[in-house]
Amino acid sequence: MPNLTLSQLTKSFGATRALREVSFDVAPGERIALLGHNGAGKSTLMKIVLGLIPYDSGRVEVLGASPGDRAARRQVAYLPENVAFHPALTGLEQIRTYLRLRGAPVREAxxxxxxxxLAEAAKRRIGTYSKGMRQRVGLAQALIGRPRLLVLDEPTSGLDPVSRREFYATLDGLAAEGASILLSSHALTEVEARTDRIVILSKGVMVANAALAELRxxxxxxxxxxxxxxxAAADQVAARLGxxxxxxxxxxxxxxPDQKLARLGQxxxxxxxxxxxxxIPPSLEDLYTHFSKQVQP
Ligand SMILES: Nc1ncnc2c1ncn2[C@@H]1O[C@H](COP(=O)(O)OP(=O)(O)OP(=O)(O)O)[C@@H](O)[C@H]1O
Incomplete structure (x- = not known):
């Protein structure tokens, strides 16, 4: 059974159609990248999955429950784009606070x-942490209660390449244990290698939902x-190959693509x-532009 099912999900804000009949599933252990331009509907979709806003029509099932139901909330974690923590608390104190709020044992912090x-920096104040470290506090917070679905809104924005790699390595570990991951990103090249499937939204319409190879x-x-x-042969090669x-x-x-082997033969x-x-195959940027162009306002 999928951890998340969206079927014909539709949501408008007044005249703005934020989501138009969006349908896809996320299986246990799957990592899904949700891509789309500004205003494509990514945050709206995430808020609906979290039960923060209502939807107009369609069906949403989160771990067998309705979004926002107690059963769903217990098993879903959320990391917003800009996490804010108390700068005077240490990482350890902050996570202990969340554990207490959740009714979970503080010794897990x-x-x-x-x-x-973040073990080494656990006893330092969050005010002294880098952006990447704060993002990792956010991820630690999201891991409380062993969630089965993680909803991450642009989790790596503002992180340097090393922090990004480490962040994704942590996500890989979670997915390997069966958690589903739904993350939005504008950094197309990084999701290329680190997710199993790519969902592209354009003006509220899902224009693609497949693994990268399939999209290609x-x-x-x-x-x-x-x-x-x-x-010595450059001019001749250019002329012969056109x-x-x-x-x-x-x-x-x-x-x-179907001419590739013939061309290589030449x-x-x-x-x-x-x-x-x-x-050089088409990049994810090329694919994204290709699929996004298909939607009329
Ligand atoms: N509360 C709201 N009231 C009115 N319109 C809204 C509201 N929330 C979102 N919208 C509109 O719905 C559309 C989708 O917005 P959404 O925030 O889901 O996009 P997004 O893909 O997350 O964009 P971004 O990448 O900029 O975060 C946009 O046109 C936005 O202006």
């Missing part, structure tokens, strides 16, 4: 902080190839004139 890599297949966008010619010279001896080509047929070839 250190284990949670260890889990997010569906979009059938051109593939780029960068062919490095031997120095590509554009760039950066000295590199020739760039583009072809439809390249390798040039033998010694070629030093290397790199095949």
């Amino acid at each position: 250190m284990g949670l902080l260890e889990r997010v890599g 297949r569906k979009a059938a966008l051109p593939i780029q190839m960068q062919v490095r010619a031997s120095a 590509g554009a010279r760039f950066n000295g001896a590199t020739v760039t080509l583009s072809c439809a 390249v390798t047929a040039l033998g010694d004139m070629i030093e290397d070839v790199e095949v």
Whole structure:
């Protein structure tokens, strides 16, 4: 059974149609990236899943319950984009406070902080933490009660690459234990490698819901190839392959996905004139632009 089911979910704010018949599931252990431009409906969807705002029509099931029901709330965790903690409290004190509020044993605090890599800084005031460390306090807070669904609103915005990697590594561990993760992000390149499925919203409409490889297949966008010619043969290679010279001896080509092997055959047929070839599939940015264009206002 999925941990989250959305079926024909629709929500308007006055004349603004924030979500239009959005349907998808999230299975246990699945990591879903929710992508969309500003105003696409990501936060609205998350708020509905959390039971913070009502929806107009459709069906939402969170761990077998209605959103916001006690049973759902017990098993769902939320990390807002900008977490704010009391700067005078230490990380340990802050997590103990949340544990107390939740009615959970405060002795669990250190284990949670260890889990997010904050054990050493646990007794320092949060006011001295970096943004990445504060975000990890947020994640530790979200882990209280072993949630089965984590809803994370742009959890890595403002984090440096190392902190991002560590953050995703923690999420991988949670997913491996069966938690479902629904996270929104504007950082397309990072979700590429770190999520199982990508849901793209555009003006409230779900325009894509598939693994990256599947999205690439569906979009059938051109593939780029960068062919490095031997120095003396660059002009000849560009002419024979019909590509554009760039950066000295590199020739760039583009072809439809179903032409890839034939094109590679033409390249390798040039033998010694070629030093290397790199095949560059469409990026997630390209796919995102492709799918987002399909919706009318
Ligand atoms: N409380 C509200 N009242 C009126 N309109 C709202 C309200 N909340 C959201 N909207 C509108 O609904 C649409 C979807 O907004 P939402 O915040 O869900 O987008 P988003 O994808 O989260 O955007 P962002 O990436 O900027 O956070 C927008 O047009 C927004 O202006």
